[in-house]
Every structure is written in C-alpha cells, then in structure tokens.
Amino acid sequence: MTPAVIRAESVHKSFGRTDVLKGIDLTVAPGEVMCLVGPSGSGKSTFLRCVNHLETIDRGRLYVRDELVGYEERDGKLHELSEKAVSRRRRGIGMVFQRFNLFPHMTALENVIEAPVQVRKVPKKQACERGAELLDRVGLADKASSYPAQLSGGQQQRVAIARALAMKPELMLFDEPTSALDPELVGEVLEVMRALADDGMTMVVVTHEMGFAREVGDSLVFMDDGAVVETGPPADVLSDPRHERTRAFLSKVL
Amino acid sequence: MTETLIRADSGDAAESLRPIPPRRPGQRVAALAVAFLLVFLLEGWITNPRMQWGTVGEFLFSPVIMEGLRTTLLLTFLAMALGIVGGVVLAVLRMSANPILSQLSWCYIWLFRGTPLLVQLLFWYFLSAVVPTIGLGIPWGPTFVRADTNDLITQLTAAVLGLGLHEAAYMAEIVRAGITSVDDGQSEAAQALGMSRGQTLRRIVLPQALRIIIPPTGNQVISMLKTTSLVFAIAVPELLTSIQGIYSRNFQQVPLLVVACFWYLVATSVLGVGQYYLERRFGRGTSRDLPPTPLQRLRAAARNHVKESAR
Numbered sequence: 001m002t003p004a005v006i007r008a009e010s011v012h013k014s015f016g017r018t019d020v021l022k023g024i025d026l027t028v029a030p031g032e033v034m035c036l037v038g039p040s041g042s043g044k045s046t047f048l049r050c051v052n053h054l055e056t057i058d059r060g061r062l063y064v065r066d067e068l069v070g071y072e073e074r075d076g077k078l079h080e081l082s083e084k085a086v087s088r089r090r091r092g093i094g095m096v097f098q099r100f101n102l103f104p105h106m107t108a109l110e111n112v113i114e115a116p117v118q119v120r121k122v123p124k125k126q127a128c129e130r131g132a133e134l135l136d137r138v139g140l141a142d143k144a145s146s147y148p149a150q151l152s153g154g155q156q157q158r159v160a161i162a163r164a165l166a167m168k169p170e171l172m173l174f175d176e177p178t179s180a181l182d183p184e185l186v187g188e189v190l191e192v193m194r195a196l197a198d199d200g201m202t203m204v205v206v207t208h209e210m211g212f213a214r215e216v217g218d219s220l221v222f223m224d225d226g227a228v229v230e231t232g233p234p235a236d237v238l239s240d241p242r243h244e245r246t247r248a249f250l251s252k253v254l
Numbered sequence: 255m256t257e258t259l260i261r262a263d264s265g266d267a268a269e270s271l272r273p274i275p276p277r278r279p280g281q282r283v284a285a286l287a288v289a290f291l292l293v294f295l296l297e298g299w300i301t302n303p304r305m306q307w308g309t310v311g312e313f314l315f316s317p318v319i320m321e322g323l324r325t326t327l328l329l330t331f332l333a334m335a336l337g338i339v340g341g342v343v344l345a346v347l348r349m350s351a352n353p354i355l356s357q358l359s360w361c362y363i364w365l366f367r368g369t370p371l372l373v374q375l376l377f378w379y380f381l382s383a384v385v386p387t388i389g390l391g392i393p394w395g396p397t398f399v400r401a402d403t404n405d406l407i408t409q410l411t412a413a414v415l416g417l418g419l420h421e422a423a424y425m426a427e428i429v430r431a432g433i434t435s436v437d438d439g440q441s442e443a444a445q446a447l448g449m450s451r452g453q454t455l456r457r458i459v460l461p462q463a464l465r466i467i468i469p470p471t472g473n474q475v476i477s478m479l480k481t482t483s484l485v486f487a488i489a490v491p492e493l494l495t496s497i498q499g500i501y502s503r504n505f506q507q508v509p510l511l512v513v514a515c516f517w518y519l520v521a522t523s524v525l526g527v528g529q530y531y532l533e534r535r536f537g538r539g540t541s542r543d544l545p546p547t548p549l550q551r552l553r554a555a556a557r558n559h560v561k562e563s564a565r
Contacts, residue, residue, distance in 0.1 A: 091448035101443035115447035
C-alpha cells in the first residue's frame with residue numbers, strides 16, 4: 001500500500017487560551033481530493049496551515065509523506081526543525097491563499113519563476129519556459145508580463161496556482177481559494193482546480209463551494225469547533241449527513 | 255428641462271454637452287496680486303547694490319568653494335550609505351525574535367538618537383584621548399594588528415562615523431516602518447514556496463518596503479546634505495566651512511551666503527529628481543499605469559508640435 005500523503009494523529013493547537021484544534025485525525029491518500037468544510041472558526045484553515053508548518057502544533061503528530069512536518073522525533077519527543085530543514089520540506093507542498101498573496105512588485109511570470117530560480121536554483125531561461133507553460137495551463141499565457149494589480153481576482157488566483165505548481169509539489173493546499181472572488185470569477189478558478197484534480201494531484205481544499213466538493217472531491221470532512229465531526233464521500237455527507245451539527249450547517253449553506 | 259435638451263441638440267452636440275467650470279474672479283485677482291508682490295520683491299533684491307552680485311559671481315565657481323562642495327557631497331554620500339546599511343541592520347535586529355538582539359538595537363537607537371549630533375561628532379574626533387590605540391585581536395588575549403587612533407580616525411572618518419552612525423538610528427525606524435507596512439501574507443506566501451527568511455526579506459519584503467522607505471529617506475538625504483555643515487566643529491572643510499573661511503577674511507557675508515544657498519539648492523534639486531525616478535522604479539505594480547515622466551511629457555509635446563506644424 002502506498003503511504004498516505006498526509007497523516008494527522010491527534011493534532012492539537014491553541015492560540016493562547018483558545019483551543020483551535022482539539023485532536024484532529026485524518027489521512028489523505030495519494031491523488032485524493034479532500035474538501036474541508038465547516039463554519040468559520042472551526043479550525044479548518046488552521047489545520048491546513050499546520051500541514052506546511054505556517055503554524056506550529058502543540059500536541060500530536062502530523063506527517064506528510066511519512067515525514068513529520070517541521071519537527072523530528074527523538075526519544076519520543078518532538079524537536080522543532082531548523083528553518084532550513086522546514087523550508088526544504090515545504091518545497092513539496094504548494095499553497096494557495098484566500099487573498100492570493102501574489103508578489104505585487106513582480107509580473108505574473110516573475111511571480112511564477114521566483115521560487116524555482118531562488119530556491120531550486122533552476123536556470124532562469126529554463127524557469128521562464130516552464131513558467132510560460134504553467135501560465136498557459138491556467139489560461140493566462142497572454143498575461144505573463146502583467147503585474148498583479150492589472151489582473152482580475154480570478155486571474156490573480158490562477159497565477160497563484162501556477163506559482164505554487166512551479167515548485168512541482170506533490171500536494172496542494174487551498175485555503176478558501178474562491179472566497180475573495182466576485183461570484184462570476186469563481187468558476188474559472190474552480191475549473192483550473194478541477195483540471196489539476198483530474199491530473200491526479202493530491203489536494204486539500206478548504207472551501208464553501210459545495211458544488212465543487214460534490215463534483216471534484218473524493219472525500220469531505222466537516223469540522224466544527226476544532227474537531228472533525230463527520231467524514232465520508234461528498235455525495236453521502238452532503239445529501240445524508242449523519243450528525244445534527246452537519247445537517248444544521250448544510251441547511252444554511254446549500 | 256426640455257429647453258436644455260433642445261439647446262443641446264441644436265448646437266454642436268458634443269461641445270454643448272461639456273460642462274463649463276464656474277468663473278472664479280477672486281482667484282485671478284489673488285494670483286495677480288501675488289505675482290505683482292513677487293516681482294516687486296525680486297526686483298528690489300536683484301537691483302540692491304549691497305547684495306554685491308559681482309562678488310557672488312566671483313566666488314560662485316571659486317576652487318575653494320568647489321572643493322568644499324565636493325567634500326559636502328562626499329560626506330553626504332558616505333554618511334547616508336553608512337546610515338542606510340546600518341538602518342537596515344538595526345531594523346532587522348529590532349524585529350528579530352531574539353530578545354537580546356532586539357534589545358541591543360533598541361539601546362543603540364536610544365543612545366544615538368538621544369544625544370546631540372554635535373556631541374557625537376566631537377566624541378569621534380576626540381576618541382584618541384580616551385582610546386589612544388585601536389587593535390585587532392582576541393579579547394583579553396593577544397592583539398594582531400595595532401594602530402594609533404589618531405592615524406586611523408582622521409577628521410573625515412570622524413565626520414563620516416559621527417554623521418553615519420547617528421543617521422543609522424533614524425534610518426532604522428524608517429526601515430522598520432517600511433517592513434511593517436508589508437502585508438504578512440507576502441512572507442507567508444514566500445515561506446510556503448520554500449524560500450528562506452533571508453531570501454524572503456531580500457526578494458519579497460524589502461523591495462515592497464522600499465516604496466514606503468524612499469520618501470522619508472529622500473528627506474533624510476536632503477537633511478543630511480545640510481547637516482554636514484555641522485562638521486565645521488571638527489574642522490572638515492566642507493561647503494559652509496570654506497565659505498565661512500572666505501567671509502571671515504573679506505567680510506562679504508551676504509554674497510557668500512548666497513553662493514552657499516545656491517549650491518545647496520542645486521544639490522537638493524538634483525537629489526529631488528533622483529528621488530522621483532527611484533520612486534517610480536519601486537512603485538512598479540502598484541498602479542495600473544504609471545503617468546509619464548516630465549521628460550516623456552516634454553518629448554511627447556515636441557512630437558505633437560512637429561506633427562501639427564507638418565500638417
């Protein structure tokens with residue numbers, strides 16, 4: 001059996017006195033598209049950020065490809081890794097943010113080639129060729145020399161996806177990728193994500209797009225108050241939720 | 255309402271639809287009055303025989319003053335270079351997670367911002383009185399290189415150190431303001447791509463912070479240009495010192511001070527132009543289209559003029 005891409009065991013996290021994650025257990029298989037849904041403050045974004053160590057965890061174990069994220073285990077204790085080791089492990093994990101977070105002082109193409117050139121030391125010419133390919137793949141071949149401020153929200157988010165893909169990740173994390181978009185621009189971003197899923201990319205998507213979850217997702221996880229309430233195939237959970245809390249949430253968003 | 259519609263239709267439609275701005279007779283009167291006053295004052299200033307314009311012309315390009323101007327520009331450049339580099343280092347230290355480093359930076363800023371620049375200049379100048387020799391070696395151990403402080407810290411080095419280290423304390427706060435102004439999401443995105451902290455700072459945060467840092471830094475440069483005149487206290491012959499030297503002998507204070515102002519204004523104007531282009535360079539990506547520079551506008555106007563006359 002191939003190892004799980006993500007394996008979370010009893011992950012705890014608190015900000016000050018607020019417990020944000022109260023023991024999360026999850027596994028994501030290779031090629032799986034997992035959608036995390038739930039009310040705001042339920043901890044789904046925090047969990048996603050823990051996966052690439054943008055947040056530290058307080059207790060539990062979180063493995064990506066059988067390697068602990070941001071830590072190493074010695075004598076049964078977790079030791080935080082050096083910054084260098086953390087960034088090395090992050091390279092295989094792409095992340096797409098709600099607010100795009102494109103680098104505004106760089107063109108679309110410069111955004112895409114920045115990490116390959118700086119981190120992976122890919123020659124600039126080669127990086128540009130691949131960057132152009134990636135922009136073409138997200139349908140923005142003609143926007144390579146545009147600055148983020150000259151692009152619409154949907155276009156910016158597609159550049160952000162291309163930028164994450166440029167590092168050739170084996171796992172993509174999406175943190176509410178369409179929540180900051182005008183309704184008519186949501187479709188173009190979801191289309192790119194769907195194509196990515198069809199190519200077999202392993203994805204974890206925090207989203208409120210139940211249609212996307214139903215059609216593209218392999219599994220759906222409903223979180224509330226820092227815990228996983230319900231997991232299952234999206235169609236089952238969406239049409240026949242077992243828990244009262246899930247039912248109450250879905251009745252409001254569907 | 256129908257009346258205006260008919261009127262709009264009757265004439266040249268596009269022209270009559272353009273709104274006419276209200277007349278402001280008061281503005282014109284005020285402008286005329288101010289212009290008249292300016293001409294009156296300027297005329298009095300220029301034709302005043304006591305201004306000794308001949309003397310101004312005589313000394314405007316005199317070698318001593320040119321040498322002074324060169325020293326002033328050199329001091330400004332070196333002190334600002336030291337100030338900016340020091341400021342970036344101090345700002346990064348100040349924002350470091352290590353409490354000792356951030357405290358150290360805080361103390362530096364507290365000390366150098368809290369004491370008069372003149373005192374600091376004199377201190378560097380008289381350093382040899384306290385520390386006669388400076389050596390390089392292992393603390394409490396052997397010394398490998400040793401030099402006389404007086405040889406090492408000349409008047410010019412003392413001036414650069416005094417001005418630059420003082421400036422670094424101010425630049426530190428300017429740089430910190432710039433760094434804080436960059437959205438946290440930018441560092442997060444860079445880190446998520448596997449970039450190191452150093453790469454994130456150098457490639458992502460600082461270039462964006464520069465947009466905020468440049469205008470106050472321009473202020474600092476211009477202020478520094480004039481502050482260099484303080485080094486007269488340690489006898490460095492910069493622009494104002496050399497001018498004072500001349501008028502202490504020929505007693506032509508006013509014309510020589512006019513010469514000084516002339517050169518300070520020329521230097522600040524050149525710096526202002528430089529700042530304009532720097533700001534454009536680092537404003538990339540912030541507005542959809544940058545407006546043309548004055549030079550581009552001039553060229554466009556000239557092109558249009560040629561086209562018009564060719565017609």
